[in-house]
Amino acid sequence: MMQDHLVVSDDSNHPANMVCSLSRQFYEKEWCVGTGGSIAIRDEETGFCYLAPSGVQKELLKPQDLFVLDGNSKEQDVYLRKPAGLKLSDCTPIFQMLFQNFNAGAIIHTHSPNAVLTSLLYDDVFEISHIEQIKALPSERVNAETGKPVNLLFEDTLKIPIIDNQNFEYELTDGLQEMCQKWPHGCAVLVRRHGIFVWGPSITKAKIYNESIDYLLGLAIKMHQLGIPTVKKN
Ligand SMILES: CSC[C@@H](O)[C@@H](O)C(=O)COP(=O)(O)O
Numbered sequence: 001m002m003q004d005h006l007v008v009s010d011d012s013n014h015p016a017n018m019v020c021s022l023s024r025q026f027y028e029k030e031w032c033v034g035t036g037g038s039i040a041i042r043d044e045e046t047g048f049c050y051l052a053p054s055g056v057q058k059e060l061l062k063p064q065d066l067f068v069l070d071g072n073s074k075e076q077d078v079y080l081r082k083p084a085g086l087k088l089s090d091c092t093p094i095f096q097m098l099f100q101n102f103n104a105g106a107i108i109h110t111h112s113p114n115a116v117l118t119s120l121l122y123d124d125v126f127e128i129s130h131i132e133q134i135k136a137l138p139s140e141r142v143n144a145e146t147g148k149p150v151n152l153l154f155e156d157t158l159k160i161p162i163i164d165n166q167n168f169e170y171e172l173t174d175g176l177q178e179m180c181q182k183w184p185h186g187c188a189v190l191v192r193r194h195g196i197f198v199w200g201p202s203i204t205k206a207k208i209y210n211e212s213i214d215y216l217l218g219l220a221i222k223m224h225q226l227g228i229p230t231v232k233k234n
């Protein structure tokens with residue numbers, strides 16, 4: 001029972017197609033090379049979670065390579081689709097923790113060189129302020145009328161916590177969960193000498209957050225080289 005109908009669709013916005021097309025894009029950006037990185041999407045309507053297999057070249061992924069888990073179930077590993085001969089992403093415990101406990105609709109994990117370098121320039125938290133692009137990222141504030149989160153302002157400071165890497169991906173889950181509890185409005189955690197996890201309520205939002213953060217991390221590295229502080233004191 002391959003359940004191909006769960007992953008085969010003409011719609012380019014179908015989660016299975018999005019995992020594949022974004023994995024290709026992220027390979028081109030050197031965020032997901034040599035099998036590194038992974039993307040997971042939870043379909044808002046069905047609650048089904050689309051996950052990539054482990055240890056494969058992510059830029060070559062096809063929808064038929066994807067696993068589908070039932071995100072509606074209290075049990076962790078209810079497989080709706082399990083491709084033969086493939087193993088679930090090592091990031092799965094982290095993805096499930098973010099889907100279940102922090103309402104993530106999509107998670108992007110990359111080994112972006114900007115993320116790895118930035119994790120070596122800051123101790124516990126990456127910080128940057130007064131750069132226009134931070135306005136693409138969520139703040140702690142909510143809109144009084146809609147109750148929905150609003151984005152950071154130009155003069156706000158974006159903060160992203162950093163945790164230390166471990167030998168195995170699953171060993172990062174508790175540290176990441178701790179940071180999500182400490183920073184409930186955050187959308188990213190850097191993993192030192194490894195990369196970054198970025199999430200959002202949808203894959204569109206997660207992609208915008210990931211791109212914006214990477215742009216800011218790249219700027220921060222150059223600012224360090226030029227001796228410019230990344231947080232502006234008025
Ligand atoms: C280059 S191996 C990288 C893995 O250990 C891991 O960090 C990773 O990003 C992808 O794991 P995967 O199991 O292929 O989804």
Ligand SMILES: [Zn+2]
Binds near residue numbers: 036037110111194195
């Ligand atoms: Zn990784």
